[in-house]
Amino acid sequence: MRLLDGTTTVDDLDAFLATLDDVAEATGTTVQAFDADYVVSAAHLARALDRADRAIARGENVARERAVEVLCYAAGRRQINRALEMGVAEGANRVVALVDSPAGDESAEAEAVELLRDHVEEAAVLGEYDEATVRAFFDVSDAELDAVDGGLADLVLERVALLDVEK
Template sequence: ARDPGVEILLYAAGRRQIDRALRMGVSLGENRVVLVAADFGDVPNAARSSADLDAAVDRLSSAVTSEPTLGRFDEPSVREYYDITDRELAATLGDLPAVVHERVALLDVEK
């Protein structure tokens, strides 16, 4: 993806296809979200001063409520989304979060 925001979405979803990545959690109604403020340095037309980044974080911090993002998840939904089978879980030393982390880490290798 040419857009850094879309690239973050693809990595979070562990997918290279934007339409499949959007299925991860985009739906009508009120939803919990994750906000990412990042310095993309060398990305064309994305350069911002550190003061701009700090100001964005300050503005976002006053507009949102911080909640834990890890620990609670719907295991059947996660397994279905990432196509993780009982056989795959049995073959690994890790648990479901570890398998998902591995999928995301391997995404760049699969390009």
Template structure:
């Protein structure tokens, strides 16, 4: 994604100007709306209960969405120059971001290979659960983040 820095700066400015959180993620690693919503709920709960690892709610969302305990590792799920599609989580009053986004009208897509690598889902796990359960395996990893304390 060319202009990643400008894109992220525009999102930050749009969010700050309206008092909301906007977290961008590589859409090839987001297995659906349920994944994004669950990560956001877990992050908000962590902040509410003062168990958050990140000081920023957006980063805490990214940490949960990635299934990683460490922020540095969670950043691999964020937007980079290699990102082709972006998934956004917007919490609070949504800003008018139509001027900074180009929507292609397609539904969410995720890459099985990228998701399996990012969430360390091996062949044995796929054999046991089935490929159709990959989104559930990702949600399981999001849920287990708090167990690794």
């Protein structure tokens, strides 16, 4: 798995998503773009990828496409429409793009990242999430946050892991 974080301006969402699909198809990788305000860490996306692959292997996936299944796990939701909130939107975006080769082909992942650099201006935005946005999206209360040893990022990782239990 490789991550590319930075900024982009999306004039036409359908065209941007088609570009991601084109990169994925050309390189044999899975490509998914996330709004960086919702992504608490690289571990957040790594866990989502792991859980999505496990669901697909078991035939328990809700999405037909691996990239969408990863998005659902990252969002901690089985409803695709709700998970899409975590994706990019038209306008200026701080973005984290996940690239993964199901076959473990690191050169294909590197090629995909290079192709994405034409559309994402690299900047260190990963981990610079919006706490209020994350708390609202993942429904984290003050009481829950006060009751755990870890912080908000740990609770989000827990939400990703617990999605399997909620099925």
